[in-house]
Amino acid sequence: MTAGRAVRVALYGALAALYALHQDAWFRHDPRIVLGLPVGLAYHVAYCVAASLVKLAWPAGLETDGDAP
Amino acid sequence: MTLAVLVAYLGCVLAIGLVSHRFFRGTGEDYFLATRTIGPFVLLMSLFGTHMTAFSLLGASGEAYRTGIGVFALMASSSALVVPAVIFFVGTRLWAVGKRHGLLTQVQYFRARYESDGLGLLLFVVLVALVVPYLLIGVMGGGLTLTQITGGQVPGWVGGLVMTAVVMAYVTAGGLRGTAWANTFQTLVFMVLGAVTLAYLLDRLGGLGPALERVAAAHPELMVRGDAVPPLKLLSYTLIPLSVGMFPHIFMHWLSARGAASFRLPVVAYPVCIMIVWVPSVVLGVLGHDTFDDLRGPAVNSVLIRLIEHHAPDVLAGLLGAGVLAAVMSSLDSQVLAIGNMFTQDVVRHYGFHDQMGERQQVLAGRLFVGGVLLLTYLLSLVTPTRIFSLAVWSFSGYAALLPVALAAIFWRRSTRAGAYAAVVTVAVLWIWFFSVGGDDPTYTVGGTGVMPVAVMFLASIAAVVVGSLVSRPPSEATLARFFR
Numbered sequence: 108m109t110a111g112r113a114v115r116v117a118l119y120g121a122l123a124a125l126y127a128l129h130q131d132a133w134f135r136h137d138p139r140i141v142l143g144l145p146v147g148l149a150y151h152v153a154y155c156v157a158a159s160l161v162k163l164a165w166p167a168g169l170e171t172d173g174d175a176p
Numbered sequence: 177m178t179l180a181v182l183v184a185y186l187g188c189v190l191a192i193g194l195v196s197h198r199f200f201r202g203t204g205e206d207y208f209l210a211t212r213t214i215g216p217f218v219l220l221m222s223l224f225g226t227h228m229t230a231f232s233l234l235g236a237s238g239e240a241y242r243t244g245i246g247v248f249a250l251m252a253s254s255s256a257l258v259v260p261a262v263i264f265f266v267g268t269r270l271w272a273v274g275k276r277h278g279l280l281t282q283v284q285y286f287r288a289r290y291e292s293d294g295l296g297l298l299l300f301v302v303l304v305a306l307v308v309p310y311l312l313i314g315v316m317g318g319g320l321t322l323t324q325i326t327g328g329q330v331p332g333w334v335g336g337l338v339m340t341a342v343v344m345a346y347v348t349a350g351g352l353r354g355t356a357w358a359n360t361f362q363t364l365v366f367m368v369l370g371a372v373t374l375a376y377l378l379d380r381l382g383g384l385g386p387a388l389e390r391v392a393a394a395h396p397e398l399m400v401r402g403d404a405v406p407p408l409k410l411l412s413y414t415l416i417p418l419s420v421g422m423f424p425h426i427f428m429h430w431l432s433a434r435g436a437a438s439f440r441l442p443v444v445a446y447p448v449c450i451m452i453v454w455v456p457s458v459v460l461g462v463l464g465h466d467t468f469d470d471l472r473g474p475a476v477n478s479v480l481i482r483l484i485e486h487h488a489p490d491v492l493a494g495l496l497g498a499g500v501l502a503a504v505m506s507s508l509d510s511q512v513l514a515i516g517n518m519f520t521q522d523v524v525r526h527y528g529f530h531d532q533m534g535e536r537q538q539v540l541a542g543r544l545f546v547g548g549v550l551l552l553t554y555l556l557s558l559v560t561p562t563r564i565f566s567l568a569v570w571s572f573s574g575y576a577a578l579l580p581v582a583l584a585a586i587f588w589r590r591s592t593r594a595g596a597y598a599a600v601v602t603v604a605v606l607w608i609w610f611f612s613v614g615g616d617d618p619t620y621t622v623g624g625t626g627v628m629p630v631a632v633m634f635l636a637s638i639a640a641v642v643v644g645s646l647v648s649r650p651p652s653e654a655t656l657a658r659f660f661r
Binding site (some may be wrong): 122125126129130131132134135136137138140143144145147148150152154155156158159163165174 | 246384385399401409414443446447451
């Protein structure tokens with residue numbers, strides 16, 4: 108497997124993992140306050156940051172065919 | 177004083193549109209796509225400002241007031257993952273094809289890719305029809321904001337009319353460049369003022385912790401996702417942000433990008449931008465119970481504005497109200513421009529009316545069409561009691577279910593016009609059916625299972641495009657050579 112392909116597979120894996128992590132059954136009925144917010148909300152705020160970080164790691168040139176980033 | 181601040185704000189936005197007119201190069205590509213010169217920051221602000229509307233402020237806070245914090249997972253964090261992915265996988269490719277072939281509209285792309293005039297016309301009708309509820313959200317939200325924030329000085333029908341007129345004026349003057357600039361300004365305004373609103377109102381409520389404790393004591397169900405958002409509903413809601421791949425106004429902004437690299441910032445920053453806008457909306461929506469505990473039905477849309485009006489002094493209320501107007505207008509303008517562009521390019525020019533009409537008459541025809549759509553929307557806004565959140569979900573669901581048509585066009589060489597027809601007709605029929613059954617019920621899911629109609633429509637759309645394509649003749653080699661390299 109080439110380095111580029113390995114990165115691609117890792118990123119797709121990270122996207123799939125993020126998609127799965129969106130289904131937060133573990134906090135569904137949890138009313139605790141974490142970082143000043145209900146934990147169910149704090150979790151999804153952190154999730155937004157994680158989604159941004161995954162995309163930050165997205166290398167230029169992936170999926171490009173010469174025309175797109 | 178509040179009214180004066182709002183009028184000054186509307187004047188600012190109008191001025192931006194008029195100034196941008198000085199940069200107009202006199203061509204259709206410049207008017208509709210700013211000659212494809214939009215860089216990363218303005219592209220991010222345009223895309224984000226266009227996507228976020230009254231839905232994200234008034235609708236989200238209203239839904240949080242009604243059902244609690246679960247609304248953030250339903251729409252915000254799912255969008256944080258899905259929307260940038262769609263921009264990356266779909267938007268960049270369509271931008272590249274659009275630039276290569278000089279495309280100006282979404283319909284032009286599908287008509288050429290699927291070798292069908294009829295499909296283009298059908299898509300034009302469906303895409304414009306689905307934009308009406310989206311426009312309705314903006315007109316209703318703008319009217320509601322102006323009425324509420326001025327303490328009834330400006331009636332709802334006047335508010336909606338004034339805002340629509342301002343948008344028409346600067347879109348007409350500035351085209352996409354004016355719209356992108358105004359969007360950038362307005363997106364910054366509503367992001368900053370959203371944070372200011374949250375900080376100010378939390379201070380007035382005695383701090384986040386105590387306010388949450390009071391609401392939790394009276395309404396513990398609002399502090400958890402709980403039964404308001406069961407797992408199947410949460411799962412099927414993740415399909416709704418796919419709608420961004422089929423919005424005509426988002427497509428238009430994709431085509432305006434200066435280069436492929438312009439997409440990188442929007443892809444990376446989108447999730448954080450969503451968080452910045454939605455956290456204040458959801459938190460304040462829940463905390464609305466601390467001040468008003470008796471809002472029901474469409475009145476929940478106004479909880480954020482009521483909080484501002486109740487707690488903020490005159491000038492600040494005007495500024496915060498301007499933030500809401502900014503979110504509303506930054507969507508309305510792109511929608512207006514996109515459907516005007518589609519009508520001019522895909523109907524007037526494509527069907528040869530330009531032979532009988534001068535340039536000015538074509539532009540007039542486009543404006544009359546937009547005016548007609550806005551008039552219809554405006555009249556509907558006077559009689560529609562639906563909650564903003566529900567209305568948005570129906571509109572987004574329709575667009576999301578059409579995405580397989582675009583995905584097949586981009587990624588599947590074997591996809592054909594018959595498959596695309598089958599998918600569009602399937603989605604249209606299912607959408608009308610589901611809307612007739614559950615349009616009035618904000619808790620509607622398919623058969624009470626928790627599955628949102630978008631999931632059924634999306635899967636049916638995939639099946640239709642696959643089966644329709646496999647049983648029909650493949651596209652011509654010339655078309656494949658044009659769209660696949």
